[in-house]
Amino acid sequence: MRVSVFTEPHRGADYDTQLRFARLAEAGGFEGFLRADHYQSMGDDPGLPGPTDAWLTLAALARETERIRLGTLVTSATFRLPGPLAVLVAQVDQMSGGRVDLGIGAGWYQREHTSYGIPFPAVGERFDRLAEQLEVITGLWSTPVGETYSFTGDHYRLVDAPALPKPAQVPGPPIIVGGRGPKRTPELAARYADEFNMPFKSVAETAGAYDRVREACDRTGRAGTGRGPLVLSAGIVVAVGRTEAEAARRAAPLHEKSALPPEDPVVGSPSQLVQRIGEFAEIGASRVHLRLTDLDDLDHLELIAAEVLPQLDGGR
Numbered sequence: 001m002r003v004s005v006f007t008e009p010h011r012g013a014d015y016d017t018q019l020r021f022a023r024l025a026e027a028g029g030f031e032g033f034l035r036a037d038h039y040q041s042m043g044d045d046p047g048l049p050g051p052t053d054a055w056l057t058l059a060a061l062a063r064e065t066e067r068i069r070l071g072t073l074v075t076s077a078t079f080r081l082p083g084p085l086a087v088l089v090a091q092v093d094q095m096s097g098g099r100v101d102l103g104i105g106a107g108w109y110q111r112e113h114t115s116y117g118i119p120f121p122a123v124g125e126r127f128d129r130l131a132e133q134l135e136v137i138t139g140l141w142s143t144p145v146g147e148t149y150s151f152t153g154d155h156y157r158l159v160d161a162p163a164l165p166k167p168a169q170v171p172g173p174p175i176i177v178g179g180r181g182p183k184r185t186p187e188l189a190a191r192y193a194d195e196f197n198m199p200f201k202s203v204a205e206t207a208g209a210y211d212r213v214r215e216a217c218d219r220t221g222r223a224g225t226g227r228g229p230l231v232l233s234a235g236i237v238v239a240v241g242r243t244e245a246e247a248a249r250r251a252a253p254l255h256e257k258s259a260l261p262p263e264d265p266v267v268g269s270p271s272q273l274v275q276r277i278g279e280f281a282e283i284g285a286s287r288v289h290l291r292l293t294d295l296d297d298l299d300h301l302e303l304i305a306a307e308v309l310p311q312l313d314g315g316r
Contacts, residue, residue, distance in 0.1 A: 001277060001312045002287040004032030005301065006073050006235060010040060011253075012047040013295040015057060021295045022061050025068060028305030032069035033061070034101065034289060037076050040112035042259040055088050062096035071101030073197065073235070073289060074176065077129050078107035078118055082136035082156055090141065090167040098168035102137075103176035103197070106130040109259060127184050129155050134175070134192040139163075141172035176233070180209065180261075186216035189230065199235035200263040200291065203276070206234050207283040233287035234280045237265035240273050240303065250300060253293045270307035277312060 005025050009018055022033040037054040041047030058070045070092070075085070093100040106126040107113070113120035121129070132153040143149040143163035151158045167173055177189040178197030186209075189196040196213045198206040210232050217223070217230060239254065241247035251267040266273045277288055292300055 001281055001285075002031045002233075003277075003309060003312060004034055004069065004287065004289045005030050006034045006036075006289040006291045007295055008036045008038070008291070008293070009057070009295065010036060010038040010042075010047050010051050011293065012041070012045070012049065013052070014049050015052055015060060017295050018052070018057060019061060019064055021298070021301065022065055022068060022070075024298055024301055025305075026065050028301060029309050030068065030305065031287075032071065032101065032289075033065075034069075034071045034073045034103065037072045037074060037079065038109060038112060039079075039116050040109070042109070043257050045256070055092060058100070059088075059092045059095055062092050062099070065096075065099075067099075069099045069101055070096055071173075071176070072103045073199070074103035074105040074178065076107035077104060077133045078113060078120060078126060082133040083140065083158055083161060085133070086137045086140040087165065089137075089173060090165045093167035093169055093173050094165065096168070098173075100167070100169070100173040101176055101195070102173045103178070104130070104133065104137075105177070105179060111259070125155075127188075131184075131188060132156050134177075134188060138172065138175070138192055141167060174231075178233075178235075180205075182212060186213040187220065189213050190216035190220045190222050193230065194228070195231040195233055195287065197233045197235060197289065199289075200237050200265075202264040203279045203283060205264075206280065206285070210284050231286055232284045233289060234285045235289045235291060236273070236276060236280075237263050238273060238290045238292055238300075238304070239265060239267045240270050240300070240308075241268075242303065244268070250294070250297065270303060273304070273308050274311045277308075 025033050039051045054072050089102050140163045148160040149163040174194035176195040177193035179185045198209040239251035266276045
């Protein structure tokens with residue numbers, strides 16, 4: 001089992017806080033440090049000191065870490081044009097020595113778009129744009145050096161792009177597509193992704209999503225394309241402690257009013273988290289992303305590193 005940590009700096013975390021957390025995760029044996037791509041908190045708390053840009057942060061972390069994988073869960077397709085996004089992710093991949101994962105989705109949180117003047121089309125158009133972005137990004141990365149790439153879609157048009165720079169990973173950083181959508185999300189994952197992620201739901205709901213994405217892989221003929229099997233991953237909201245009181249304290253932020261949909265957290269002991277991860281493994285997950293709410297709570301991270309990772313075939 002591959003084990004990464006997932007963070008939400010829009011809740012309130014400056015760059016130095018994220019750097020400290022990422023370095024400790026690296027030292028503790030976690031495989032990856034992934035972060036949300038949001039410009040605003042989900043509740044009434046403003047999330048002081050304010051947002052940090054996901055890819056600017058990851059570029060800096062790429063130079064200040066050595067082993068841990070870095071990425072987004074997930075970049076919003078509404079925030080950036082696909083050509084510049086392919087350039088910046090390729091550059092960060094080079095800067096990290098090939099340690100980047102690109103999680104990308106259609107975007108969903110309208111309030112942050114309104115606050116910062118970002119267009120927010122209807123959901124159908126957002127998914128259409130996501131599909132074109134995936135086509136463009138993978139097309140740019142896979143174009144041989146010395147050749148150009150062109151694309152004409154309903155929303156984006158590229159003409160004779162030099163398709164540079166190239167990422168360190170060939171043909172490009174692993175792409176993560178995920179979500180609860182019953183149709184378009186599984187099909188996009190089957191066509192373009194290296195990993196499908198089901199975020200923060202129960203084992204039963206996650207198993208249903210995995211079945212849908214397996215069916216989509218069969219429909220699209222993924223096996224005949226020569227691409228590797230799709231990695232299945234699960235997001236887990238985590239609040240564990242040495243005592244019930246410690247776990248309850250860490251779970252308190254989960255009860256605050258939020259725009260997030262209902263989730264299925266693990267609140268309790270490290271052994272309960274080990275059990276949940278085992279349940280996800282039984283339905284086919286080979287990677288988990290553990291969402292830790294408070295980036296200042298380094299003891300929480302160290303507890304999981306000490307008492308959960310050694311019980312898994314994962315981490316280092």
